[in-house]
Each structure stands twice: as structure tokens, then as C-alpha cells.
Amino acid sequence: MSQPPITTASGIPVADNQNSASAGPRGPLLLQDFHLIEKLQHFNRERIPERVVHAKGSGAYGTFTVTHDITKYTKAKLFSAIGKKTDTFVRFSTVGGEKGSADTERDPRGFAMRFYTEEGNWDLVGNNTPMFFIKDGIKFPDFIHTQKRDPQTNLKSPTMMFDFWSKTPESLHQVTMLFSDRGTPDGYRHMDGFGSHTFSLINEAGERVYVKWHLKTRQGIKNLPAAEATRIAGTDPDYAQRDLFGAIAAGDFPQWDVKLQVATEAELAAWEARTGWNPFDLTKVWPHKDFPLIPVGVFELNRNPLNYHAEVEQAALSPSNVVPGMGYSPDKMLQARLFAYHDAQLYRVGTNHQHLPVNAPRCPFHNQQRDGAMAIANGGAAQNYAATEAGGSNPQGLGHGEPALALQGGAARYDGRGQEDDYTQAGNLFRLMPAQEQQNLFDNIAGPLSQVSAEIIARQLGHFDQADPAYGAGVRAALAARGVVA
Structure with missing residues (x-):
């Protein structure tokens, strides 16, 4: 198949894509050769900053299908009927390694899902573990620094890692998971996913329940022995990417069952009184015997991206993206991530990253944000401000409509670590x-x-x-x- 004629980014036909314009056969080159200049300028800027965490990832599109009725818990429209389907995008990743690191390194795996609902994008941004190393986002930069490279040697440092972990016993639950067989999953298809944090659901009556999301692989759990994971890291560092892309291309579409743990505020209070565990602490889990799994639906990955950079590298997910009928919780790590993830995308991809197709909602949207780099959907001639009515606000009756969250205690910095069960x-x-x-x-x-x-x-x-x-x-x-x- 013949290729279309080469043009500049502005659509101007290029006379010669193989030879620079020069002063004589041997040069020097001419600054007026705009095609040469544009080609080199764009090449120099091909790489956007990699993610500080979750730098290396794989992605695919799919479909979520409701199989069980949970409308008593939530008014979110994507759950409104059994059989209802919602388009999804999923990005899997390692956490600590750089973009060129091996897929089989011992590391948690990111498991980030986007649901393109009729009420906007819902991003369930979790991991393949139900817990995490720390319980307060103020420690996140410290922790991640220990997983990266020593600032002097530029080498990974077991001393940094275990110095942090040994001084932070709240990490022990996740450290145990990390160094178990589940620390080296066999690709992305054979691992479970978790929202990890405690979230909330709100029903039509305005009643709130707290929930934890679980994604159970239908392919079965498979992990790599440590020696095999090390061998593959040297022979096929893109092992998980190759496995996921190849399976979908061959029509072997991976599936996960979507399930929930549900608890009322009163039930969590009683559980905390009995166990001493804070139900919003990310270093803890809710035992299934106390809060059984409730089936919700199934999602399937069935389409590979056509352009990795545009659709996977520039995918910008954030746990702050919840739709009406959903909400957050007092989980301190979640509260920090609600800010940090969106802020990271503003820096990494740009002010208007939500205009990119992989990030844009697939429902009508309207806001008064304007301008900035790459302002694709810039509002046209529509009013770019909202006036304040003299008589007070007049809510439009849409959106989340969350019930008030009761607060307890004074605003301060609280450290209960010495009294908590790690x-x-x-x-x-x-x-x-x-x-x-x-x-x-x-x-x-x-x-x-x-x-x-x-x-x-x-x-x-x-x-x-x-x-x-x-x-x-x-x-x-x-x-x-x-x-x-x-």
C-alpha cells in the first residue's frame, strides 16, 4: 500500500524528506529549511516527562457489563440496569521502575480503570494489592524516594528500602504481600485488582455506604517464581506488555469479575470498636468474613490501542474522577491522591490533558475553563464566567448531591502510630x-x-x-x- 505524501505539521507538502537544503552539495545547511527544523524540533520533544511512579505501563480498551443489581446502594447510572454496558480503558503498570524497566520486577502493579459513563468519567485507580505501605499521603514522597535510586550512587538501594520499612511498621502488611509470590505476577492478565481505598456510594435517597472495590481475574492467579522473574527480566523485559497485547490481538480477551464490599457507617464503627482497626486506614483490609464480597459485573478487555503514546502514555487518570452516586471517604491516603494525581497530569501532559481522546468524556460536557496550551475544546463564543446571584446560589440539582460528612475533633496533625496495630x-x-x-x-x-x-x-x-x-x-x-x- 502506497503511503500518503509527506507534509509538514501544518499540511504543507514536503519536496524532499531525505536531503536537507544546503549551501552547495557539502553544506553548510540553511536555516530556511523549515521541514528540517520542524522535524528535529519535534524529535527533541517526543518524550513527555515520565510518571514519577507507574512509569512503565500497558493499556487496553474494553467493556464493563452489569450482572447484579446494586441500585439500592448507588444512583450512578452505569449500574442502573442488569446487562447495561459501559466502555472502559485500563492501564496496568509497575510502580517503582522507570519507563525502560522490566515488567517482571518485584513490585506492586498499578491497576487503573476508566469507565466512560453517560455522567462523565469514573476512574478507579488502584493496585493489584488491597493494602499499601503507608497510611498518610505526607509520607508518599519519602517512601517513593526509597524505591527509586540513591542520589549518590544512582543505584537501587536495599538499605534505603529497609531503613524506611523498618522505621515504618505500618508498611509490614504490604511488605509481606510484596515479597510473597504475588510480588511477581505472571503478566497482567493473571492478577486481581483492587480500588484499595475505601470509597463511598450514595443512593437516590441520599444514603451513603462505604465500599471497597475488588476485580477478580477469571484467568486464575498466576505468579512467577523469583528466579524465573529475574530470568525473564533479562531475556524479555517487556513480557507483560507482550502477553497482554498478544492475547487481545489473538481474540483471547481477558475478563475480571467486579465485586464490592459494603458497610454502613454504623457497621464500620462497630467493627472498629471490636478490632481496633481504622476502616479508612489503607494499610488494613476489610476481612471477607466480616464484609463479604458482593458481585456487581464483569469487564472484558477486547481492543488494543492503535497508538501507544497517544492512548497509553498520555492517559491521565485520577481517583478524584467519580460520578454522581459515588463519593470519597476520610482515608488520608485517598484524600492526598485526590489532589496529587490530577496535579501530576497537569504537569506531565498539560493543562488541557482532558481534551485528548483517551481522557475526554464521551458525554456532553461544559465548563468555563479556557485557554492554555493545546486548548482543543475551548468553548467558542460561550460565556467564560459564572456570575454570583445577589440572592444566593441556586444549585442546578444535578451532580453528586452527597449527604454531609460529619467531622470530629479539632483541625490538627494527629499521629496515632504508636497506639495502632500494625x-x-x-x-x-x-x-x-x-x-x-x-x-x-x-x-x-x-x-x-x-x-x-x-x-x-x-x-x-x-x-x-x-x-x-x-x-x-x-x-x-x-x-x-x-x-x-x-
Whole structure:
């Protein structure tokens, strides 16, 4: 098939795309050769800043289908009828590595979904783990710095990682998950996803319930042994991208069941009184025996992007994007992310990143935001301001209409870490693992832990001991096998 004629970005035909205009056959070159200048200028600017976290990712489009009625919990229209379908986009990612890192590194995996609803975009931006390392967003930059490169050596540093973790016992639950077999999933199709945070749903009567979202893979959980993950990192660093793209291209469309845990405010208060766990703490989970999973629907990925940069690299998701019938919670990590994610996209992609097709809502939209770089949908001649009525506001009766959230206590900085239980749920997770998975956990931890100071080792082992004595003993034995006496 013949290619169309080459033009400049302004549509002007290019006379010669192979030879620069020069003063004589050997040059020098002429500044008037605009095609040369534009071509090099654009090449220099091809890369937008990579994400600080979740830099390397894969994406695909699909469909969410409602299979069960949850309208008693929410007025969100995408759940209004069984069988109703909503277009979706999903971006999977590793968290700590750079854009060129290996897909099989030991790391949590991002699991970010966008639902293009008739009421706007709903972004469920989570991970493949139901918990996280920290409970307050003010610690997020510190934590991520420990997962990146040492500022002096420019190397990944087990010392930085375990120094932070050993001084932050709230991280133990997620550290246990990270160094288990689930820290190296076999591609993106064979892992579960979680909204992780506590969110809320609001029904037509204005009643609020709190929820946690679960995405259960229909392909079955598969993880890579540590040695195999390392081998693949060296032979096929794009393993997960290749697997996802290839499966969809072959018509083997992956699917996940969408499920919910639901609790009223009173139920959470009673649970907290019984367990001592803050239900809005991201380092904790809601046990299924206390809050059973409720089926909602199924989503399928069935279409690959045509342009990775335009549709995956420039995809800009944020947990602040919730539609009417949904809301947030007092989760401190969620509250920080509501600001940070949108702000990151403003910096990385631009002021008008929501104009890009992958980010634009597929329903009518109207606002009075104007101008800025790449202002594609700029409002035309419509009024670009909203006046304030002298008689007071007159709400249009649309939107979220959330019931008031009761507040307790004075505005201050509260640190309850010394009084909180960081060990029971980590121990519960450890005790759920079969013996071989426990041994894998010990070995996976002992590798990087053996490279740090005796002080950090002792501090971290103390946390394992409190989660379960067998946990600490197993890691000590694995360290001893590496010649480290702890």
C-alpha cells in the first residue's frame, strides 16, 4: 500500500524528506529549511516527562457489563440496569521502575480503570494489592524516594528500602504481600485488582455506604517464581506488555469479575470498636468474613490501542474522577491522591490533558475553563464566567448531591502510630500462605535484607517477630543460609 505524501505539521507538502537544503552539495545547511527544523524540533520533544511512579505501563480498551443489581446502594447510572454496558480503558503498570524497566520486577502493579459513563468519567485507580505501605499521603514522597535510586550512587538501594520499612511498621502488611509470590505476577492478565481505598456510594435517597472495590481475574492467579522473574527480566523485559497485547490481538480477551464490599457507617464503627482497626486506614483490609464480597459485573478487555503514546502514555487518570452516586471517604491516603494525581497530569501532559481522546468524556460536557496550551475544546463564543446571584446560589440539582460528612475533633496533625496495630493483619496474611509460599517469602526477603546493616536487619526482624514468631524465624534461617547471622 502506497503511503500518503509527506507534509509538514501544518499540511504543507514536503519536496524532499531525505536531503536537507544546503549551501552547495557539502553544506553548510540553511536555516530556511523549515521541514528540517520542524522535524528535529519535534524529535527533541517526543518524550513527555515520565510518571514519577507507574512509569512503565500497558493499556487496553474494553467493556464493563452489569450482572447484579446494586441500585439500592448507588444512583450512578452505569449500574442502573442488569446487562447495561459501559466502555472502559485500563492501564496496568509497575510502580517503582522507570519507563525502560522490566515488567517482571518485584513490585506492586498499578491497576487503573476508566469507565466512560453517560455522567462523565469514573476512574478507579488502584493496585493489584488491597493494602499499601503507608497510611498518610505526607509520607508518599519519602517512601517513593526509597524505591527509586540513591542520589549518590544512582543505584537501587536495599538499605534505603529497609531503613524506611523498618522505621515504618505500618508498611509490614504490604511488605509481606510484596515479597510473597504475588510480588511477581505472571503478566497482567493473571492478577486481581483492587480500588484499595475505601470509597463511598450514595443512593437516590441520599444514603451513603462505604465500599471497597475488588476485580477478580477469571484467568486464575498466576505468579512467577523469583528466579524465573529475574530470568525473564533479562531475556524479555517487556513480557507483560507482550502477553497482554498478544492475547487481545489473538481474540483471547481477558475478563475480571467486579465485586464490592459494603458497610454502613454504623457497621464500620462497630467493627472498629471490636478490632481496633481504622476502616479508612489503607494499610488494613476489610476481612471477607466480616464484609463479604458482593458481585456487581464483569469487564472484558477486547481492543488494543492503535497508538501507544497517544492512548497509553498520555492517559491521565485520577481517583478524584467519580460520578454522581459515588463519593470519597476520610482515608488520608485517598484524600492526598485526590489532589496529587490530577496535579501530576497537569504537569506531565498539560493543562488541557482532558481534551485528548483517551481522557475526554464521551458525554456532553461544559465548563468555563479556557485557554492554555493545546486548548482543543475551548468553548467558542460561550460565556467564560459564572456570575454570583445577589440572592444566593441556586444549585442546578444535578451532580453528586452527597449527604454531609460529619467531622470530629479539632483541625490538627494527629499521629496515632504508636497506639495502632500494625502486626495482626500482616500475621494473618502470613498464616494464610501454604508452607512453600512462606519459604518463598523468607527467601525473597533475605536476598535484599542481607545487603543492609545489622541495625536495620535487627529492627526489621523485630517487626516480623511481632507479626508471627515463625515469620521472624523463617527470615533468620534464610539469612543464615546466606551467611548472615542475625
